[in-house]
Amino acid sequence: MEQLYDYLPRELVTFILVTVFSLLIGLSQRKISLKREGETTLFGTDRTFTFIGILGYLLYILDPLEYRLFMGGGAILGLLLGLNYYVKQAQFHVFGVTTIIIALITYCIAPIVATQPSWFYVMVIVTVLLFTELKHTFTELAQRMKNDEMITLAKFLAISGIILPMLPNENLIPGINLTPYSIWLATVVVSGISYLSYLLRRYVFRESGILVSGIVGGLYSSTATISVLARKSRKASAQEAPEYAAAMLLAVSMMFLRFLILIGIFSAETLSAIYPYLLVMSVVSAGVAWFLHSKRKRMDNVGPIDEEEDSSNPLEFKVALIFAMLFVVFTILTHYTLVYAGTGGLNLLSFVSGFSDITPFILNLLQGTNNVAVLVIAACSMQAIVSNIAVNMCYALFFAGGKSPLRPWILGGFGCVIVINICLLLFFYFL
Incomplete structure (x- = not known):
């Protein structure tokens, strides 16, 4: 918007922006206030907010150096808003102060537009409009939150913002690239991705079907998601079996994307060598999943995963501790494997x-094996993933049960994905 100042007077552009922004805030606030309080307790109208913004602009430009007029006008406006709040509280028992705060923000629009870059004041206006409109969304979200949800968030902030910066970055064992900082950094990154998946699954896709549950769960843990889906499939009919197998393969597809993110965070060189293969593997898994989904006989929609089965907290201390221990174990194993077996x-x-x-094994390869060629790291990462897919197939067969109608779909779907991935591995070797 700064380009407008080259063609129009600066004062005109600023006045128009302040007026438009104030009117938008007034319109949104009027709609919300009418729904919540009614006409009798409404503070002004949309025109009132527009005039507040214009008043702030006029008092600002009349004393642009000392701001005495602007501060005096703000004090008078605050007094009037305080009287309005007192009357609403005494006569109508309405205690909200959101309207008062928004009115004060509207009064401050003029100096913000006049002194700050366009991206900043537009961001302020967008934030005010969004938070005004999302009142009921936040209320519903708060009602759905577990009692310990804020504790979970505090845990993540503690392990990433407090513990991680305090850890030393010195090797614990001479000759092995293993530091407290690298161990905890890997734990924080994996926990962050898992926590994001947990929030999406619980609050965004809470009522989603089996396929979406597989997609979101794959970002957290494909093994855990496949195990949950297999257990739940025991109650499913034979017609629903392809849908469960498709959801499992979608979890595998998202696993490839999760490792793409992790590899990109820790090693750009490895990412440049491996990303085409992981993308192809992800597309193949998703394609097989879509094929199985298309084979499902059209019946009633398959319901979502039971919340009690799929609401595990990814930031439990024991989960982080197990991951850190596995990271240490694989670091030591990798070091001595390279020393004695190459x-x-x-x-x-x-x-x-x-x-x-x-x-832990893949992250250890990315962080602790500087003397290993990038192509070797890429090959070992893909081999570990293919091996893990085969193990996940065994988990799916085991948890689904010996007489489950899901078994042939699991064998066919996973078998096809494993064979194609092995072919990609061979292509990678001989390229």
Whole structure:
């Protein structure tokens, strides 16, 4: 918007912006106040907010150096707003102060527009409009929140903003690239992605179907999501079996994208070598999932995963502790494997790591193996992922039960994904 000052007088542009922004705030506030309080307790109208903004602009330009007129006008406006609040509280028992705060913000629009860049004052206006309109959304969100949800958020802020900066970045074991900072950094990054997935699953896609549950759960943990889906499938009919298998493969597809994010955070070089293969693997898994979904016979919609089955807290201390321990174990194993068995032993270890959580192994490769070629790290990462998919298939078969109608769909879907991924691995080797 600064370009307008080259063609129009600065005072004219500022006056128009202040008037328009004040009117928008007044319109949104009037609509919300009428719904909540009614005409009798409404503070002014949309014109009132517009005049407040214009008043602030006039008093600002009349004394642009000392701001005495602007501050005096703000004091008088605050007094009038205080009297209005007293009357509403005494006669109508309305105690909200949101309107008063918004009126004061409207009064401050003029100096903000005159002194700040356009992105800043537009951001202020957008924030005010959004928070005004989202009142009922926040109320519903607060009602749905668990009692310990703020504690969970505080845990994440503590482990990322307090504990992490305080940890030393010195090797714990001579000759092994393993520091308290690197251990906790990996834990924070993985916990952050898991926490985001947890919030999406609980508050955004709470009433979603099986497919969306698989997509969002794959960002958190494909193994956990597949296990939950397999257990839930025991109560499903034979016609619903392809839908559960499709959701499991969508969780696998999202797992590839999750590792793309992690690899991009810790090693740009490895990302440049591996991203085409992980993207193809993700697309293949999603394509097979869509094929299985299309085979499902059209019946009633499959319901969402039970909340009690899929509401685990990703920031539990024991979960972070287990991840940190696995990271240390894989760091030590990787170091001594490279010392005594070379890259051949590392390739074998990558397949073995698939029987546990492969995230610590891959993050260790990205952080602690500076003497290993990027292509070797990329190959070991893909081998670990393929091995983990095979293990997840076994978990799905086990939790679904021996007589489950889901078994042939699991074997067919996962088998197709594993075969194609192995072909991609061979292509990577011989490229």
